[in-house]
Amino acid sequence: GDSVTQMEGPVTLSEEAFLTINCTYTATGYPSLFWYVQYPGEGLQLLLKATKADDKGSNKGFEATYRKETTSFHLEKGSVQVSDSAVYFCALSDRDTGNQFYFGTGTSLTVIP
Amino acid sequence: EPEVTQTPSHQVTQMGQEVILRCVPISNHLYFYWYRQILGQKVEFLVSFYNNEISEKSEIFDDQFSVERPDGSNFTLKIRSTKLEDSAMYFCASRAQGAVYNEQFFGPGTRLTVL
Numbered sequence: 001g002d003s004v005t006q007m008e009g010p011v012t013l014s015e016e017a018f019l020t021i022n023c024t025y026t027a028t029g030y031p032s033l034f035w036y037v038q039y040p041g042e043g044l045q046l047l048l049k050a051t052k053a054d055d056k057g058s059n060k061g062f063e064a065t066y067r068k069e070t071t072s073f074h075l076e077k078g079s080v081q082v083s084d085s086a087v088y089f090c091a092l093s094d095r096d097t098g099n100q101f102y103f104g105t106g107t108s109l110t111v112i113p
Numbered sequence: 114e115p116e117v118t119q120t121p122s123h124q125v126t127q128m129g130q131e132v133i134l135r136c137v138p139i140s141n142h143l144y145f146y147w148y149r150q151i152l153g154q155k156v157e158f159l160v161s162f163y164n165n166e167i168s169e170k171s172e173i174f175d176d177q178f179s180v181e182r183p184d185g186s187n188f189t190l191k192i193r194s195t196k197l198e199d200s201a202m203y204f205c206a207s208r209a210q211g212a213v214y215n216e217q218f219f220g221p222g223t224r225l226t227v228l
Binding site: 099 | 144146148154155156157158161168169171202204206215216217218219220221222
């Protein structure tokens, strides 16, 4: 079945450091891929998305490229800020059925000044 | 921008009591979902709902759970007899028909605490 494997945390970085959170997936179909962010005490917010191979999703300085050959969708940001401290979830949805999302376990990021 | 809303934001209940969690999906969306997130764990799919019936459910969604769209705007999740292990954050989501990315829009969640 479909699944997402996400780099375990927690991750602690200094402000302006480079961020990578690894995400790989297994899918029987051709999935759409997403990164969601959950700030403390809040719900899930869509951060970025990509629907086909080599698509790059980007938002708020974050980027992720849909790599079919490595079944990966790693999240990157060149220079993190304290306000980026949150839990990040990688997720996939089957593009044909779209009937449920499969989430990774989440990676907690803390950025220190 | 349209958004999914959920009430209450926090529900505290005694074990064995019934709870109803409420969601108002985005108005032109036709697919509705419930997920839950036990503290420190991943978000898990519970159920999907389309055309007034359940289209898919997970193993978690047993006979103690039910969903309903009572009035064309609300989408509810009922837990008949709550257990301690039902304590979690419950997220409602909705999706438009023909959504390009099958993107689901999530509500802010209801934190359920069972004592």
